[in-house]
Amino acid sequence: MSTPPGIPSAIRIRAVSKLFDDVIALDDVDLDVPAGQVHGLVGPNGAGKTTLLGLLLGLTAPTSGEGQVLDHQLGRTHAVPAGVAGFLDGPGLYPTLTARANLTSSLTLSGAANNDDRVDEILDAVGLSEVAHERVRGFSLGMRQRLGLAAAALAQPRLVVLDEPANGLDPAGKRRVHDLLNGLAEEGTTVILSSHRMDDVEALCSEVTILTAGRVGFTGPLAKLAAENDSLDYRLVTPDPMGARRIASAMHGIHLRDVDRTPGDDPAGDDAPGAAESLLLGATTTAALDELVARLVRDGIAVRELTPVMSPLEAAFLKLTDDQEHSQ
Numbered sequence: 001m002s003t004p005p006g007i008p009s010a011i012r013i014r015a016v017s018k019l020f021d022d023v024i025a026l027d028d029v030d031l032d033v034p035a036g037q038v039h040g041l042v043g044p045n046g047a048g049k050t051t052l053l054g055l056l057l058g059l060t061a062p063t064s065g066e067g068q069v070l071d072h073q074l075g076r077t078h079a080v081p082a083g084v085a086g087f088l089d090g091p092g093l094y095p096t097l098t099a100r101a102n103l104t105s106s107l108t109l110s111g112a113a114n115n116d117d118r119v120d121e122i123l124d125a126v127g128l129s130e131v132a133h134e135r136v137r138g139f140s141l142g143m144r145q146r147l148g149l150a151a152a153a154l155a156q157p158r159l160v161v162l163d164e165p166a167n168g169l170d171p172a173g174k175r176r177v178h179d180l181l182n183g184l185a186e187e188g189t190t191v192i193l194s195s196h197r198m199d200d201v202e203a204l205c206s207e208v209t210i211l212t213a214g215r216v217g218f219t220g221p222l223a224k225l226a227a228e229n230d231s232l233d234y235r236l237v238t239p240d241p242m243g244a245r246r247i248a249s250a251m252h253g254i255h256l257r258d259v260d261r262t263p264g265d266d267p268a269g270d271d272a273p274g275a276a277e278s279l280l281l282g283a284t285t286t287a288a289l290d291e292l293v294a295r296l297v298r299d300g301i302a303v304r305e306l307t308p309v310m311s312p313l314e315a316a317f318l319k320l321t322d323d324q325e326h327s328q
């Protein structure tokens, strides 16, 4: 998906390949990320995600192709390019310094004036105020992740590049990280993050790039991914599975997969009136699904639950990965 007219581009990469000896880590990659977007990068192990993030951070240069990251040409740089912040393989922190001292020293290193209020604010945002004066060497993985993110945000970057930012975080820590990243994006910062956690990517990102074996399998809005899926599977929970089956089987765009009784839904036994069963069905379009619900309701068949078995992102991820495995 190219950057819409009028919106500045944060990342514009064209035909980039990266080889490590005879290993093709990236193969003819194009990528456009407009300023202010939270963009997800997903793909199986070895797909080239870290290599791509490394290029954005100036850690390595492409073998061929070209690209612009903020105002810089893609290439190996001595330090992370101005305006860019982030980390690969966990944040670089000083274990013998306190959390607070890590942040103030990262400000000093970046040449910015010390700003106690901003440091306090950011420590609070990542939920580390209470341990601000403790040495980082005693911190858990999740606490280090949050402190690394705080250091990245403190630099007031225009682009944040993150590898698995929610790694090791408990649900509360994850929510704080999500809030911080969304806050950065609202202020106009572009965020690009790589993750194996599809739920994180779906919660945070408006657009996603799926890499398989170094190539871009899909890039664009998550909504487009959903629309492009041939068929998604849904679980329908209803007390009248036979009635629902009859209606679903007569409909275009709906495919019955199987019937299975939902565990724990029927404590009174199989013959209990109103016992709910779940029906697995595929829907080729959301319109077909809407029509199914309308018909069920019209026939007085209760719909207790209708949920996707797999998200569009997960489904696309698996399909692209399968296609790639079969083509090898």
Ligand SMILES: Nc1ncnc2c1ncn2[C@@H]1O[C@H](COP(=O)(O)OP(=O)(O)OP(=O)(O)O)[C@@H](O)[C@H]1O
Residues within 6 Å of the ligand: 020, 023, 024, 025, 043, 044, 045, 046, 047, 048, 049, 050, 051, 052
């Ligand atoms: N420095 C390197 N030297 C040699 N090969 C490398 C190097 N870095 C990456 N590779 C290879 O390039 C390919 C892409 O690796 P990369 O780490 O970018 O994938 P990834 O998508 O980040 O994987 P993961 O999800 O496992 O972190 C892999 O085959 C990897 O072995």
